[in-house]
Amino acid sequence: MGNLKYSYMTNMWGLMVRYPVANQWGEWYEGDFGNSVYYLDWDRILRYHVGAGFKGIELMFHMLPYVNEYFGSPKAFAEFAKERGIEQVTGTFSLALGSEDKANHPAVLAFNQKMIDFTAELGGENINIMPASGYFGHGPLSKEQLRNAADCFNEIGRRALDKGLVACIHSEFWCAVNKYDLERFIEMTDPKYASFVLDTAQVSIMGFDPVAMYEKYHERIKYFHLKDTNIFDAPDEKRCAAGAEFNDEGDRWFWELGGGTVDFPGLWKLLKKYQHKGWVAVETDGTPDPLATLVLSKAYIDTKLAPIYS
Amino acid sequence: MKIACSLETVELKSSGPSKLRLLSKGYWIEFFQWVAAAGFTAVELPYNPFNNDPLAFEIGRCGVPISLAAVNVKYGSPKEFRRKLADFGLADVSGVHVQAVDALAEILATDGDTARYFGLLESMGREAVGFLADLGSTDLVVSPTPPMGLVERCFAGGREGWETGFLDLTAAVLNKLAREAKAKGVRISVRNEFWSLLRGTALDAFLARLDKEILYSPDLSHLQIAGDDPVTVLKAHQGRLASVRFNDTFFQDVVGNYRTSHPEIPIQGAQRVFCDLGDGKVDLRGAWRVLADAKFDGWVVFDSRMTLDVPRALLRMRWRIDHAIAAKA
Numbered sequence: 001m002g003n004l005k006y007s008y009m010t011n012m013w014g015l016m017v018r019y020p021v022a023n024q025w026g027e028w029y030e031g032d033f034g035n036s037v038y039y040l041d042w043d044r045i046l047r048y049h050v051g052a053g054f055k056g057i058e059l060m061f062h063m064l065p066y067v068n069e070y071f072g073s074p075k076a077f078a079e080f081a082k083e084r085g086i087e088q089v090t091g092t093f094s095l096a097l098g099s100e101d102k103a104n105h106p107a108v109l110a111f112n113q114k115m116i117d118f119t120a121e122l123g124g125e126n127i128n129i130m131p132a133s134g135y136f137g138h139g140p141l142s143k144e145q146l147r148n149a150a151d152c153f154n155e156i157g158r159r160a161l162d163k164g165l166v167a168c169i170h171s172e173f174w175c176a177v178n179k180y181d182l183e184r185f186i187e188m189t190d191p192k193y194a195s196f197v198l199d200t201a202q203v204s205i206m207g208f209d210p211v212a213m214y215e216k217y218h219e220r221i222k223y224f225h226l227k228d229t230n231i232f233d234a235p236d237e238k239r240c241a242a243g244a245e246f247n248d249e250g251d252r253w254f255w256e257l258g259g260g261t262v263d264f265p266g267l268w269k270l271l272k273k274y275q276h277k278g279w280v281a282v283e284t285d286g287t288p289d290p291l292a293t294l295v296l297s298k299a300y301i302d303t304k305l306a307p308i309y310s
Numbered sequence: 311m312k313i314a315c316s317l318e319t320v321e322l323k324s325s326g327p328s329k330l331r332l333l334s335k336g337y338w339i340e341f342f343q344w345v346a347a348a349g350f351t352a353v354e355l356p357y358n359p360f361n362n363d364p365l366a367f368e369i370g371r372c373g374v375p376i377s378l379a380a381v382n383v384k385y386g387s388p389k390e391f392r393r394k395l396a397d398f399g400l401a402d403v404s405g406v407h408v409q410a411v412d413a414l415a416e417i418l419a420t421d422g423d424t425a426r427y428f429g430l431l432e433s434m435g436r437e438a439v440g441f442l443a444d445l446g447s448t449d450l451v452v453s454p455t456p457p458m459g460l461v462e463r464c465f466a467g468g469r470e471g472w473e474t475g476f477l478d479l480t481a482a483v484l485n486k487l488a489r490e491a492k493a494k495g496v497r498i499s500v501r502n503e504f505w506s507l508l509r510g511t512a513l514d515a516f517l518a519r520l521d522k523e524i525l526y527s528p529d530l531s532h533l534q535i536a537g538d539d540p541v542t543v544l545k546a547h548q549g550r551l552a553s554v555r556f557n558d559t560f561f562q563d564v565v566g567n568y569r570t571s572h573p574e575i576p577i578q579g580a581q582r583v584f585c586d587l588g589d590g591k592v593d594l595r596g597a598w599r600v601l602a603d604a605k606f607d608g609w610v611v612f613d614s615r616m617t618l619d620v621p622r623a624l625l626r627m628r629w630r631i632d633h634a635i636a637a638k639a
Contacts, residue, residue, distance in 0.1 A: 014325030246372035
């Protein structure tokens, strides 16, 4: 049994996967004669993960109503995944939009309580949370707004801990908590309730070296979103534009592991140094071909990173 | 007859290769060029002003022109958006389509307080009317109820006859909106769905309760799935049509899927509810003839919902319109 186990965030397949199981191949293939039928249902998509060697998955916040509607309960979804070889739904991604304004805290906490309950019922360990609104229309945040967001995160983290979950700050290059105040925000939160998920591409795009960041914050970093990028320290006007993550021209911010310039071998040496153990996740939203990216990422892990530490 | 293409031909809420590119402005700029290249000069737009429903949030923060906020942020303003469409060869916007289910989804994503539903429905309609007026367009098409399974779950409360009260309030909202819309040069019509509380003949009774200015915009596939003959329905409502949606289906709802809260994503049996125009069993040519014989001068809106290949669907639509649907016998 190795030290690291690999999970994959499932947001790269589309806004939503429509069907639990696509029942009839022919109704989609006949007359179409394309490969779309391979991407329509959770049944196949989960089996791709297992086939590539990923035994964990993560779910987006979108999935809460979907899971309840189409599977009946989070537990039933986890069972469905287990039957296909997924050992664990390791965690979820949530949002604390508006947390910079105290007046919004009741609604933000209510939303995240639902996500905490959802994650716990799935059998997850982590809940990764964008800590405030998007930068466009909301940033930069004042010291008071940053304090409000930190207080809100601490409360979410406390509630998560009550359910045995680790709440992690998930930095987004387009979030109102941005490059100039991310570290201050981390310091404003309580380490007992607020861990940090190191999203290697998101921090790179903001201008942080993810390896140096892990060295500095390894005690706070309990989880990883591994994704590659070839953009380091993007200019403010590009990072903070409206809907920045969906580039107007459709260009990619994020790549499969090994497809960009992130120093993953350097990070792996530190994982070894600090003897990190447990699930680490790959997240590669925006790829034009999720299946190719899934397999390429695992090949990179197996051939380039596992020899360093596994 | 005037011909438009519905943007609902692009299925946003699905998975597949390059699906997230559908959320970029660049995709839509290219899509509008494809639409024009396929010989269309007008489009119908879907409209959803909400942000808290998770999927609405994701769509709203990107390049999909689905609300006033999205259009303002990514295209400048409704007027500038309209100018851009014209630059691509799309001179007209036939109308905007709002769905009552989006108001309910917003509530379910937040506090779950269904008492807010009719207020949200009204505010959604009012915002869409304003958007249409800013666009310089005239037709607001409303899908008036969420799926009956979802409505029942949220509003029935174990009471007999709850539907009457629900539809009374729906009619009141639509009548109020129609009066406000008229002052802005916008008219309202209702669209049928096979899963609606107004499925089948229930819509006829509902239309009778609406102000005369509120028209009917039938969707041929939904009629077919509900077991109604689209040609007969068009003939029956000739004097009250605003626009007609031409689309296709071979779906047969043999398991009573229409009663569920997710009727367009069946779990049991067949699952492809819609198909590319011309691939299904709707009598599109017969429907066209009814309209041609009646010298219908409104919009005919084409779509190929759930297509797996958007550019090909656009080309198929054009060929089938020219050579099969509208061709002289």
